[in-house]
Amino acid sequence: MAVKFLAKDNLVPWLAELAETHRTIVPKREGEAVVFRPFAKEEAPELSARPTESPKSAIFPQCDTLMSFRYTKDEEDPGKVLLDLREMKDESPAVVVGCRSCDAAGFNTFDRVYMTDKITDQNYRARRENTLFVTIICEKPATTCFCNWVGGSPTDTSGADVRMTPLEDGWVLESITEKGEPLLSSTLLKDGDDRAGDAEKIRQQAKERMPEAPDLSEAPGKVLALFENNDFWEAESAKCISCGACTYLCPTCYCFNITDESSGMEGVRLRTWDNCMSHQFTMEASGHNPRPTKAHRLKNRVGHKFSYYPNIHDGNISCVGCGRCIKSCPVSVDIRSIVLHAIAAPAETEK
Amino acid sequence: MSNLDTLKAKIKERLPDLDMVVGWEQGFDPLRATPLFMRTEEDVDRLIWNPLCVHNLATYLPGLKGRKVGVVVKGCDSRSIIELLQEKLINRDDIVVFSMPCEGVVSVRKIQNRIGSLDYVESVEADTGTVKVTVDGSSQSFGFPDVAASKCGRCQYHTALLSDEFVGEPNNEKAEDDYSDVTSFEARPQEERLAFWMTEMQRCIQCYACRNACPLCVCRDHCVAQSRDPHWMTQENSTQNKWFFQVIHAMHLAGRCTECGECERACPVGIPLLLLKRKLNKEIEELFDYKAGTLIDSTPPLQAFKVEEDNINERGW
Numbered sequence: 001m002a003v004k005f006l007a008k009d010n011l012v013p014w015l016a017e018l019a020e021t022h023r024t025i026v027p028k029r030e031g032e033a034v035v036f037r038p039f040a041k042e043e044a045p046e047l048s049a050r051p052t053e054s055p056k057s058a059i060f061p062q063c064d065t066l067m068s069f070r071y072t073k074d075e076e077d078p079g080k081v082l083l084d085l086r087e088m089k090d091e092s093p094a095v096v097v098g099c100r101s102c103d104a105a106g107f108n109t110f111d112r113v114y115m116t117d118k119i120t121d122q123n124y125r126a127r128r129e130n131t132l133f134v135t136i137i138c139e140k141p142a143t144t145c146f147c148n149w150v151g152g153s154p155t156d157t158s159g160a161d162v163r164m165t166p167l168e169d170g171w172v173l174e175s176i177t178e179k180g181e182p183l184l185s186s187t188l189l190k191d192g193d194d195r196a197g198d199a200e201k202i203r204q205q206a207k208e209r210m211p212e213a214p215d216l217s218e219a220p221g222k223v224l225a226l227f228e229n230n231d232f233w234e235a236e237s238a239k240c241i242s243c244g245a246c247t248y249l250c251p252t253c254y255c256f257n258i259t260d261e262s263s264g265m266e267g268v269r270l271r272t273w274d275n276c277m278s279h280q281f282t283m284e285a286s287g288h289n290p291r292p293t294k295a296h297r298l299k300n301r302v303g304h305k306f307s308y309y310p311n312i313h314d315g316n317i318s319c320v321g322c323g324r325c326i327k328s329c330p331v332s333v334d335i336r337s338i339v340l341h342a343i344a345a346p347a348e349t350e351k
Numbered sequence: 352m353s354n355l356d357t358l359k360a361k362i363k364e365r366l367p368d369l370d371m372v373v374g375w376e377q378g379f380d381p382l383r384a385t386p387l388f389m390r391t392e393e394d395v396d397r398l399i400w401n402p403l404c405v406h407n408l409a410t411y412l413p414g415l416k417g418r419k420v421g422v423v424v425k426g427c428d429s430r431s432i433i434e435l436l437q438e439k440l441i442n443r444d445d446i447v448v449f450s451m452p453c454e455g456v457v458s459v460r461k462i463q464n465r466i467g468s469l470d471y472v473e474s475v476e477a478d479t480g481t482v483k484v485t486v487d488g489s490s491q492s493f494g495f496p497d498v499a500a501s502k503c504g505r506c507q508y509h510t511a512l513l514s515d516e517f518v519g520e521p522n523n524e525k526a527e528d529d530y531s532d533v534t535s536f537e538a539r540p541q542e543e544r545l546a547f548w549m550t551e552m553q554r555c556i557q558c559y560a561c562r563n564a565c566p567l568c569v570c571r572d573h574c575v576a577q578s579r580d581p582h583w584m585t586q587e588n589s590t591q592n593k594w595f596f597q598v599i600h601a602m603h604l605a606g607r608c609t610e611c612g613e614c615e616r617a618c619p620v621g622i623p624l625l626l627l628k629r630k631l632n633k634e635i636e637e638l639f640d641y642k643a644g645t646l647i648d649s650t651p652p653l654q655a656f657k658v659e660e661d662n663i664n665e666r667g668w
């Protein structure tokens with residue numbers, strides 16, 4: 001493991017070096033939001049405020065062209081149409097610098113679904129295997145943070161290739177994975193062994209600042225037990241306006257839609273983010289919708305993250321506790337209290 | 352008894368005849384209120400009424416059509432109810448409107464701009480004189496007008512234009528609204544205006560919180576932006592396409608939008624959507640002398656037909 005020190009003034013030059021070989025994606029201020037954008041020398045990244053959106057699109061773009069197609073008439077045989085298909089896959093090396101531990105850990109949720117022994121999503125894999133994460137620890141939890149409820153921590157390394165710990169005059173960078181090591185070979189980085197102790201102190205403090213976490217071990221069972229309890233979900237979802245803010249900002253929501261869009265003889269197949277809070281999400285071709293109300297839909301969002309997913313993925317909750325869905329919800333729906341209400345709900349008696 | 356206590360008593364009185372009453376309670380932190388759906392007397396005890404009650408609760412009414420619903424409104428929110436009634440999207444007999452004089456609400460975003468981050472708010476004391484926010488043990492105070500929602504600075508309807516239970520002394524102050532924000536934007540060259548919107552729209556995540564928070568954007572589940580059949584709009588997430596949706600939203604709201612600002616408030620990435628809506632409302636006011644949601648007996652101009660419009664010289668060429 002390499003430990004290096006990056007002085008404040010060297011941040012932008014170091015990123016510029018990385019950008020020579022990698023698509024380098026950093027958090028940036030844009031208007032009143034902090035979003036992930038390609039690094040540009042002229043604009044310093046925003047490393048102190050928590051990003052409004054998650055870095056999800058670095059690997060799973062909001063709109064991804066999976067392939068393009070074109071039909072041509074066979075000159076020889078007018079009855080025949082030829083199809084030219086072109087698969088698109090992005091295998092360019094990339095690095096995301098400055099996302100939080102929880103954000104990087106979010107991709108572990110994706111991996112269990114998109115890269116299994118049975119099925120691998122090739123477009124996902126191409127970006128996933130070629131993207132590195134340099135995470136930055138959180139010195140102080142926000143009122144909406146709860147990573148420690150769901151197995152994470154402000155200094156967690158489960159999604160990181162390199163971890164940054166901020167000090168007064170710069171950052172201590174440690175490689176976490178082998179793949180992360182080459183990122184630390186720049187001559188702009190100094191040996192960091194003498195600062196490692198300071199960094200460890202900051203990380204210790206960060207962990208101590210997290211409020212105590214409730215025990216969620218009963219959540220998968222309790223949430224599932226409420227599956228038929230419409231009153232519970234109606235009450236919890238009453239204020240929800242069924243938009244996509246929570247899911248689109250979430251680092252673990254991985255649902256998508258596929259659309260073929262063509263004009264004349266050519267077109268593209270698009271994969272775009274979809275979200276379970278939308279009425280159209282389960283709309284069937286027949287016109288029947290098994291999740292017709294927002295109560296059904298919120299039940300799915302919470303149920304999927306805290307019950308259905310952990311039930312089939314070794315108990316791993318598919319929420320990393322980043323708090324975005326709480327702080328950016330226009331009506332302040334709080335997923336933490338829904339889960340706690342579910343745990344506290346009296347067990348249903350057989351009817 | 353304080354006004355709020357009287358209001359709670361009135362709600363408790365009417366509650367037995369209603370399925371629910373929608374108001375506000377304190378949310379997940381001291382700065383955020385959140386909508387409260389009151390079904391029992393204990394629920395009513397959690398009701399708050401203060402400058403943090405930013406949401407326009409009329410948004411919930413069309414979705415609850417057919418049920419008996421009470422709703423607590425600020426002056427501006429009452430305009431949405433009038434507009435919804437005019438368009439027959441809700442039934443007058445099914446709703447009971449509760450209100451008190453409103454002195455204004457905060458803009459959470461303006462507070463964010465001043466304190467830097469909303470992540471660590473420890474306490475908030477907000478009245479219509481000052482707003483005091485404590486972060487990390489240190490407090491900052493702001494004059495209310497500096498952190499109030501922009502709509503409150505130009506409010507002409509502090510008192511609800513329609514209510515069944517009104518508690519307190521009506522406040523009939525009327526500020527001027529000269530649409531100077533719109534005129535100064537209009538004065539900029541066209542390329543600059545387009546560039547402004549393209550820069551803003553670039554970060555739109557197409558979550559449609561703006562649409563779903565809008566009390567008058569009632570197509571929601573059948574919105575052109577998402578309908579698959581017919582497939583009106585591309586699913587591409589180009590900035591131009593995001594902007595296209597906003598223009599559709601604004602056009603569909605022309606003459607119906609009451610400038611409640613919910614679209615802009617709901618946007619998670621802070622796109623100044625109200626400017627666009629106000630531009631269209633300014634046109635509507637000039638063309639039809641009409642302000643949405645202010646007169647219960649009138650018909651919104653784009654839903655009516657007049658052979659000779661007073662302000663449009665149609666055949667005078």
Ligand code: SF4
Nearest residue numbers: 240241243246329333
């Ligand atoms: S929980 Fe909030 S952000 Fe999510 S769909 Fe409902 S209103 Fe929108």
Ligand code: SF4
Nearest residue numbers: 250319320322323325
């Ligand atoms: S569900 Fe909410 S808190 Fe959990 S990871 Fe998603 S956005 Fe973050």
Ligand code: SF4
Nearest residue numbers: 565608610611612614
């Ligand atoms: S468009 Fe915006 S300001 Fe107008 S009524 Fe809808 S939410 Fe309110």
Ligand code: SF4
Nearest residue numbers: 555556558559561618
């Ligand atoms: S709320 Fe904002 S981010 Fe969401 S669709 Fe509307 S403009 Fe875009």
